[in-house]
Amino acid sequence: MKLYVHYEEAGQDEKALTLKLTLPKSWAGQPLLQVLELFIESYNKKKTGLPPLDKDFVHMEKAGGVILPVGNIVSDMLSDRDDLYVRPGPGPARGKIAHLSSPPNAHASSESSTGLLRCKNYGCNQSFSEENNSEEACRFHKAPPVFHDTKKGWSCCAKRVYDWDEFHTIEGCTTGRHSLIDPKEIFAPSPTLAAAAQAERGDRSNTSSAATVIKSIDEFNQSNPNAAAACKTAASMTRAGTRCTVKPDGSATCLNKGCQKDYLLKDNHPSACRYHAAGPVFHDAGKYWYCCPGTVKYDFDDFLKIPGCMLSSHYDGSQESLEAFTRHAKTSEGT
Incomplete structure (x- = not known):
């Protein structure tokens, strides 16, 4: 979402400033205060010779003098390429939008004054x-x-849409009383505390029926040869059961993350493969590798071009390839 944010103060032209802000999609569900704070931070950096702006002494308006409560959600208040105006004087923290013709002290109590x-x-x-x-x-x-990416929905429902207007029309899945309690302020009950309370009430019906069996480390390893505690390297554990891609013609496909290239076995060597040590992450519209969080791309083709951060031989799923990979794997000097 792109916004044009203006600061204006009557008779103080030297204080005026217009900034073009581009908001990440993850801000759609955040309070408008976050946008105000971003503008104030940029304004104070640019206007170093003037008294700094303070979020508690300014408010935000849309065209027509509509004052926006900074506690309301961005997606409910703004649209792409809106013009916003930051002006002196505190505004309402949350609630429905108010007009400039209302007395300043009436904004916070506008709903209570109507009985709603x-x-x-x-x-x-x-x-x-x-x-x-x-x-x-x-x-x-x-x-x-x-x-997520450009999709929008509610975590309690399966329906996902791409348009904001459609998102706001998704019907609720629950019926009940209207509430004045913000759901974000309700903490989920701790399962540990719930279990302790249950035990305190004397509900021990299952404690006598099955006693806990304690095993030694040797006994555990014997009964769980593939467990992480057994004597296997981390590399072999993470790649156990991987399919082998070696073909009869002596070629293979690399299985390392971020590589997946076809190669000839005879051409494989300790620095043939540049790969990523961890898997991909897709958050909002951003795409990056978990091992390289500093490089985020929004286009999928650009994401595929992010160079790997590790250097080793290609890995094709065979035991010989695994041993060579484990022997050669080392951190790249970076790009």
């Missing part, structure tokens, strides 16, 4: 009165939203 409250259940955000609240008044989602 704002539901904080996921996916609802509707105004309601407590006297009309009931167990069937609210249709909402049980879990927070999910934003």
Whole structure:
């Protein structure tokens, strides 16, 4: 999302500044305060000779004098290429948008003055009165939203969409009362504490039926020869059971992450393969290798071109190849 953010102060032209901000897609579910803080940080770096801006003494508006509560979610407040205006004076922290014609102190209490409250259940955000609240008044989602690549949805539901308007129309999967409690402030119960409470209540029906059997390390290794505690190298463990790609013509396909090249066995040598030590990560629209988090690409072809961070011989899945790989593997000097 691209935004044009302007700072204006009457009669103070030297303080004016316009910045073009590009927000990552992961910010769609974040509060608008994060955008304000990003602008203020950039403004204060550029306007070093002026008194710095403070987020507690400015507010954000859209065209037409619509004041935006900085506690509301970015995707609910903004659209791509919106013009935003940062102006002196504090604004509302959260709630529905207010207009400039309202008294400054009325923004925070605008809902209470009408007798309406704002539901904080996921996916609802509707105004309601407590006297009309009931167990069937609210249709909402049980879990927070999910934003992955360009897909959007709710983690409690399987449906995924690409358009923001469609995302906002996904019907809630749960019916209940409107709530003033932010779901993000509710902590999940600890299973450890739950188990302790159950034991304290005297529920020990299963404790006498099965006694814990304690094994020695030797006994464990004998009964679990393929376990990580047994005497095998980490390299052989991570590659155990891998298919062999050697072909009758003496060629093979490398199985190392980020390589996957076809090669001739006779041409394999200790520095033939540049590969990645860990798997790929796809988060929002960004793509990178877990072992190289500093190099993020947004185009898939560019992602495939990220050079490996490790150097060794090619690995084709055979035992001979595994032994050679383990012997040759070493950290590359980087690119």
